[in-house]
Amino acid sequence: MSVETSRALVLEQFGTLPRLVERPVPKPRPGHTLVRMLASQVAHLDLNVMDGKFGILPDLPAVPGTNGSGVVLASDIHPEGTLVRVNGKGLGLRGDGCWADHALAPDAAVTPVPAGTDPALACSFFSPAGTAWAAVHSVAAVQPGERVLVTGAAGAVGSLTVQVAARAGAEVIGVVGRAAKLDHVPAAAKAVLATEMSTEAVGGPVDVVVDTVGGPVLRDTLPLVRPRGRVALVGYTAGRELTVDLADFLLADVSLLPVNLMTRGREVAADAERLLTELTAGELSLPIERFGPDRLSEAVERLRQGTVVGRAVLDLA
Ligand SMILES: NC(=O)c1ccc[n+]([C@@H]2O[C@H](COP(=O)([O-])OP(=O)(O)OC[C@H]3O[C@@H](n4cnc5c(N)ncnc54)[C@H](OP(=O)(O)O)[C@@H]3O)[C@@H](O)[C@H]2O)c1
Known part of the structure; x- marks a missing residue:
């Protein structure tokens, strides 16, 4: 790679895949930090942006990628060479993001991480740990x-929710959609297949559901929750809609609560960073699958099919 040019995955049209191109390295400017990216997440949010199906979208052409990590090349506030993660402040949403060798990120979107952290972990821990x-x-x-x-x-x-809930002293049941994933449920939980989910199969009513899947999976968990129980909704990959019979809803007396990391990110930042220390030490685990930038389409396809185990990360080192 020459000093002046840099590889970038550029999205030209919503509903298509970004193209890998060479383009000039972004010019440093005040209020921004130039980062040599080492790793960048491919997450559901990025797919929603690529599909043009998110509430905030960049003008095209643009580089997607809402979470990355790398080393500071130029900054008014971060010393050169600092390992950082970059996310937030509209990165990959209102403008260029992290799927490139270089990213020019607003200073406020750049957070140092401990030296020696695996860049793939550095770019991918915050969202799952914080959420x-x-x-x-x-x-x-x-x-x-x-x-x-x-x-x-x-x-x-x-x-990570399984592991955090178990540490909170809960008895945890981990539900997966495919039999091949039963073995990937952390040992802290009893693993159950979604198609076999019943009050009996999960050992009686539950107090809390944390649903990361949505759609019919969310619907099928509701009868398992005891009256006055809580359902925390995190994601909707399997479906954006839920039809509720209001009479049943009142009778069930179960609260459906949204979890929104965008509004809670600051509140949970210190806890997420503590979890990073434990992930690095191997006391907690977050599975990561790595892809070269030339294998973006495979990462996207596997994420859409739900066959990625854990986080999909572009290796840009
Ligand atoms: N609310 C927030 O602030 C927040 C923050 C972070 C993430 N999220 C959302 O939370 C969800 C989970 O995130 P994640 O990073 O844990 O994703 P992930 O690792 O890809 O896990 C999503 C799981 O959903 C299941 N799934 C069911 N139907 C699917 C389908 N049609 N396509 C893909 N997966 C399907 C898969 O599990 P099975 O194979 O077991 O069914 C998959 O393992 C995503 O929707 C993400 O956007 C929300």
């Missing part, structure tokens, strides 16, 4: 001894 923490503690307020059912339990958010 898992927010779901278990801030939203569902899980108490020791409660029974918590987590859907998508082999996914990035789901597997």
